[in-house]
Structures are given as C-alpha cells and as structure tokens.
Amino acid sequence: MSHSRAAVLLDLPGLNALVSRLAKRKRVLGPVERDGAVRYEDVTSVDDLPKGWVSEQAGGHYRLAKSGEALFGYVIGPDSWKRFLHPPRQRIWQAEAGAEGAPPVIHPEPPPDKPMAFLGVRGCELAAIAVQDRVFMQGPYRDPHYAARRASAFIVAVNCDRAVSTCFCPSMGTGPAAGAGHDICLTEIEEGRTFLAEAGSGKGAELLALLPSRPAREENLAAATALTERAEAQIARRIDTKDLPGLLQSNPEHPRWDDVARRCLNCANCTMVCPTCFCTETVETSSLDGKSAARESRWASCFTLDFTHVHGGGPLRHSPKSRYRQWMTHKLDTWHDQFGQSGCTGCGRCITWCPVGIDITEEVAAIRREP
Known part of the structure; x- marks a missing residue:
C-alpha cells in the first residue's frame, strides 16, 4: 500500500465539507443503514453514514451489529455500484406515433440529468468497476448509457480496516487497500473522527485543496498502512488462481x-x-x-x-x-x-x-x- 506524500488529514467537518462540495455538482451516493443492511443510497451529510455499524457475514448469513464509532466499519453489503452505472432497468428509447401517414418519432433515452459521486468504494469494488469498464466501453460494442454515467462519476474510495469471513480479495489482487481508479481515497485512522485523504486524480487533488484539512505526518501514514494490513490478516478465505x-x-x-x-x-x-x-x-x-x-x-x-x-x-x-x-x-x-x-x-x-x-x-x- 503506497501513500502520496501530499496526503492530508480530514476531521469530521472536513469530511462533511467533502460531501457538501460534491453535492453542489453531483448526486452523492454512499452507505446508509436501511432495513438491517448497509445499502448505497443518497447521502447529504456525514450524519447519513452508518456510524458504529459493522457486519457479520458468512455463507448464507448477514447481520449488522453495533460496535465502536466508525463510519466505514461495515465492509460491504448487498448493493454494488453496478446498480447505478449499469442499472437493473435501463430504457433505451421510446417512440411515439407520428401524424397520420408519418413514421413514428423515436426518442433515444438521454443521459441522467445529474452526474454521480460514489462515497465509500472499496478496493474490490474499484476493481469491479474497472471490469465493467472493460465490458461496456473497451470492446467492439460500447454501451453509451454506461459510458455517459461513468465519464462523469467521481469516486471516493475507502481502504478497508477490517474484513469479514467471506472476503477473499487478496487472492484476486484487488484489496483490501484500494487500487487505481479513484479520485480520492480515505482511510479512517480514528473511528468517526480522523480520515487520511489522498488524491488519486487531478480532480481529486483540486477538491482536497478546497477542504479544511491539515498535513498528514509519517505516523498517520504508518497508522493507515497498519489498518489495511490488519484487514488483510483477518482474511482466511483463499482461492488458488494458478492455471x-x-x-x-x-x-x-x-x-x-x-x-x-x-x-x-x-x-x-x-x-x-x-x-x-x-x-x-x-x-x-x-x-x-x-x-x-x-x-x-x-x-x-x-x-x-x-x-x-x-x-x-x-x-x-x-x-x-x-x-x-x-x-x-x-x-x-x-x-x-x-x-x-x-x-x-x-x-x-x-x-x-x-x-x-x-x-x-x-x-x-x-x-x-x-x-
């Protein structure tokens, strides 16, 4: 796990400012506790985040429990970001009958009115978005609806500091540290209070520069690395990918x-x-x-x-x-x-x-x- 030397620390007001600035230009989607699960829904402030909720997961088993004060301690739930980039239902076009004797008028479905920002994207999820990018945008058949959503999406990743028993991201080389593809990456180094923030793109660096923050020190970088290593040490499930x-x-x-x-x-x-x-x-x-x-x-x-x-x-x-x-x-x-x-x-x-x-x-x- 590598860190930028320009990493900064955000306190809770700084994280809230991040959400607020994104919300001025985009629809911010992030984790919320809803009906006994952590779902990805609209987020307007840090008060919407699932503070203190952690998940217990096993084969055929998912439960939330209260533990600590972390905002991002839940690992992942049933939703994935696919739901927003490649939605369950996508209208392609609609047609209306023309005037008498005239052909029908076909209206292609326009792109969404407001671009999206994703808050809380994990390493395995970043990798999944990259996989779908390959499927929908880099082959001979390009999906214009996916491409429009993806081009305007802003991604705030979060490094995992804990794991559940069903995780096996190290086997696939996708986590628990977030890889490439984010605009900003957060590590919650003090539960519910302090977040190490690193820019992953020019857009991310520009936004971080506008937030109330303070420079990160070496001990903060080391603490973030230790948390991700702790998550990896908790992962016992493996898949042998050799041939x-x-x-x-x-x-x-x-x-x-x-x-x-x-x-x-x-x-x-x-x-x-x-x-x-x-x-x-x-x-x-x-x-x-x-x-x-x-x-x-x-x-x-x-x-x-x-x-x-x-x-x-x-x-x-x-x-x-x-x-x-x-x-x-x-x-x-x-x-x-x-x-x-x-x-x-x-x-x-x-x-x-x-x-x-x-x-x-x-x-x-x-x-x-x-x-």
Missing part, C-alpha cells in the same frame, strides 16, 4: 458439478449481487392505445431457465448443473478469453447472499482436490 482457466476447462464433467447442483436453488442471488455480472434481456412494451412504445434492458441471470431459450428449441441449459457450471466457468475461465481478466474480484457477496451458502472458493478447491 484456474485450465483447471476448469479440463473438468467439464467433474462430479463436483453434480454435488453443487443438488444444493443450488437457482435463485440467481449470486448474479444479482455480483458487482461484475452484466447479462441483460431486452423487453419491448407498448401503450394500450398503440400510440407509444419503449425498449428497455433489464438485468438477467444465467441461472434462470429461460436465459438460454432458443425459439423453437427451448432452453439450452436444462439442468442446475449446467447453469452453475456456466456461471462459475465464465466468471473464472472464459471471462479471460473475452476480456483478458477474471470476472471475480473476491468481494464474497455471492457466498454471503447464497441462501444455502455455496462458496465459489470451496468449489474451486474441491475440483483441484478430487479426481
């Missing part, structure tokens, strides 16, 4: 696929909470009077039976075994072929939010271990 694509390619009929299929509910929770899954379906609707219509993309999941439905032939993946195998091998194997990197960032959401606690790291280990 992982080759391992999965050579085991399409491994008995472990049948084992996991007997447990999998095909509920699609893992794909919905995953910060990198990007599959959608296209839906067209029309008004009852026939005067207007719209086309919309909606999140879809490879776990649903109709995802691979082919006209006249039904679904291509009939069994739970084939659907789970598709998801895991795409995430860890063929994603490399498509995008040159893994589709997993080690956030552990798919483990926490699986109702039966299926663990992707355990499944990989079992395939390595068993003949």
Whole structure:
C-alpha cells in the first residue's frame, strides 16, 4: 500500500465539507443503514453514514451489529455500484406515433440529468468497476448509457480496516487497500473522527485543496498502512488462481458439478449481487392505445431457465448443473478469453447472499482436490 506524500488529514467537518462540495455538482451516493443492511443510497451529510455499524457475514448469513464509532466499519453489503452505472432497468428509447401517414418519432433515452459521486468504494469494488469498464466501453460494442454515467462519476474510495469471513480479495489482487481508479481515497485512522485523504486524480487533488484539512505526518501514514494490513490478516478465505482457466476447462464433467447442483436453488442471488455480472434481456412494451412504445434492458441471470431459450428449441441449459457450471466457468475461465481478466474480484457477496451458502472458493478447491 503506497501513500502520496501530499496526503492530508480530514476531521469530521472536513469530511462533511467533502460531501457538501460534491453535492453542489453531483448526486452523492454512499452507505446508509436501511432495513438491517448497509445499502448505497443518497447521502447529504456525514450524519447519513452508518456510524458504529459493522457486519457479520458468512455463507448464507448477514447481520449488522453495533460496535465502536466508525463510519466505514461495515465492509460491504448487498448493493454494488453496478446498480447505478449499469442499472437493473435501463430504457433505451421510446417512440411515439407520428401524424397520420408519418413514421413514428423515436426518442433515444438521454443521459441522467445529474452526474454521480460514489462515497465509500472499496478496493474490490474499484476493481469491479474497472471490469465493467472493460465490458461496456473497451470492446467492439460500447454501451453509451454506461459510458455517459461513468465519464462523469467521481469516486471516493475507502481502504478497508477490517474484513469479514467471506472476503477473499487478496487472492484476486484487488484489496483490501484500494487500487487505481479513484479520485480520492480515505482511510479512517480514528473511528468517526480522523480520515487520511489522498488524491488519486487531478480532480481529486483540486477538491482536497478546497477542504479544511491539515498535513498528514509519517505516523498517520504508518497508522493507515497498519489498518489495511490488519484487514488483510483477518482474511482466511483463499482461492488458488494458478492455471484456474485450465483447471476448469479440463473438468467439464467433474462430479463436483453434480454435488453443487443438488444444493443450488437457482435463485440467481449470486448474479444479482455480483458487482461484475452484466447479462441483460431486452423487453419491448407498448401503450394500450398503440400510440407509444419503449425498449428497455433489464438485468438477467444465467441461472434462470429461460436465459438460454432458443425459439423453437427451448432452453439450452436444462439442468442446475449446467447453469452453475456456466456461471462459475465464465466468471473464472472464459471471462479471460473475452476480456483478458477474471470476472471475480473476491468481494464474497455471492457466498454471503447464497441462501444455502455455496462458496465459489470451496468449489474451486474441491475440483483441484478430487479426481
């Protein structure tokens, strides 16, 4: 973990000033405690942040508990920033009937009125945004809606100072320290009181210069590093990525696929909470009077039976075994072929939010271990 020598310290008023200045130009989204979980919603001041809330997570288990005064002690919840950059429902265009004899008038969906700022982005989430950047903007098919949101987004990252049992970001090289891709990075070195702030971009440096702050000293930098190292020391879950694509390619009929299929509910929770899954379906609707219509993309999941439905032939993946195998091998194997990197960032959401606690790291280990 490296620190800029120009790092500064923000007290609580300084952090509040950061939120206020961003809110003048952008829609600020950050962590809030809502209905027993930490969600990403609109934030107007530091009073909205989940002070003192920490999460307990395991396979199929998530609970919040009160502990200390930290504003960013919760690790991650069910939301990911995908929800805002690649929303669950995205209207592509709408059309209105033209005058008699004239063709319909098609209106492409405009970009959002107000750009967004993300507060509290973790290392695994930064990596996930970078993965989706590759999917939506760096291939032959560019998504203009994603690109517009992404171009105007301002990212305030937060280094993790604690972990939960489902984290495995070190295995994927994505955390717990935040990597590249942020405008400002915070480390909460005194719970609820003092934050080390570092600029990750020119825009970030300009904003930090406007905030009430004081220079960081070497002991502050060392304290921030120690907190991130503490989080990494708490992470026991691992995934061996050595020749992982080759391992999965050579085991399409491994008995472990049948084992996991007997447990999998095909509920699609893992794909919905995953910060990198990007599959959608296209839906067209029309008004009852026939005067207007719209086309919309909606999140879809490879776990649903109709995802691979082919006209006249039904679904291509009939069994739970084939659907789970598709998801895991795409995430860890063929994603490399498509995008040159893994589709997993080690956030552990798919483990926490699986109702039966299926663990992707355990499944990989079992395939390595068993003949």
